[in-house]
Amino acid sequence: xxxxKLLSLTxxxxxxxxVMLTFTACxxxxxxxxxxxxxxxxxxxxxxxxxxxxxxxxASLEDGEVSCTVHVLKHGxxxxxxxxYAVIAEYSGDKEAMExxxxxxxxxxxxxxxxxxxxxxxNGNCLLIPIPLNLNIEDSVDEMIEIFNK
Numbered sequence: 001x002x003x004x005k006l007l008s009l010t011x012x013x014x015x016x017x018x019v020m021l022t023f024t025a026c027x028x029x030x031x032x033x034x035x036x037x038x039x040x041x042x043x044x045x046x047x048x049x050x051x052x053x054x055x056x057x058x059a060s061l062e063d064g065e066v067s068c069t070v071h072v073l074k075h076g077x078x079x080x081x082x083x084x085y086a087v088i089a090e091y092s093g094d095k096e097a098m099e100x101x102x103x104x105x106x107x108x109x110x111x112x113x114x115x116x117x118x119x120x121x122x123n124g125n126c127l128l129i130p131i132p133l134n135l136n137i138e139d140s141v142d143e144m145i146e147i148f149n150k
Contacts, residue, residue: 028124029071029090035150036073036086039143044072044085067092068100068127078133084140085131086148097127120145 033043046052069090076082091097101122121128128148132140 027090028126029069029088031150032088032123032126032148033071033073035147036075039075039147041073041075041084041086041147044074046070046072068096076134081134082136082140083133084144085133086144087129087131088148089127089129091125091127094122094125097122097125101127116141116145120149123148 037043071088071090073086073088075084075086089097089100091100101118116130121130126148128144130141130144132144134140
């Protein structure tokens with residue numbers, strides 16, 4: 001094999017590997033947010049009172065060792081009895097999301113997450129913490145999990 005063909009194959013292999021790494025490093029949050037917005041949820045500004053109240057519930061999402069971006073989406077109103085919050089912790093990678101889930105199942109969020117199937121509340125590098133504030137808690141959680149995994 002001549003040097004020109006070898007160089008061409010090497011460059012092609014490097015480009016293919018670069019493209020594969022680029023696609024695997026993408027966050028799942030963009031698609032998840034789109035699914036929630038299509039289902040009637042709205043993004044909550046975490047700096048206003050509504051967002052701060054939800055963040056107080058999930059204050060242990062960042063533990064100093066692994067950082068994440070916390071997103072809050074809301075559907076319904078408390079007055080109508082159908083208020084739901086989908087708190088999504090976006091980690092830098094899939095491994096960090098799974099490690100965080102293990103920590104939460106042993107820690108402060110255990111009571112919120114204890115009855116949920118762990119495989120359904122982790123999607124790529126994102127972790128869902130459903131917070132339904134209504135009478136149909138189980139149906140609301142199931143709905144948020146379905147949207148999260150579309």
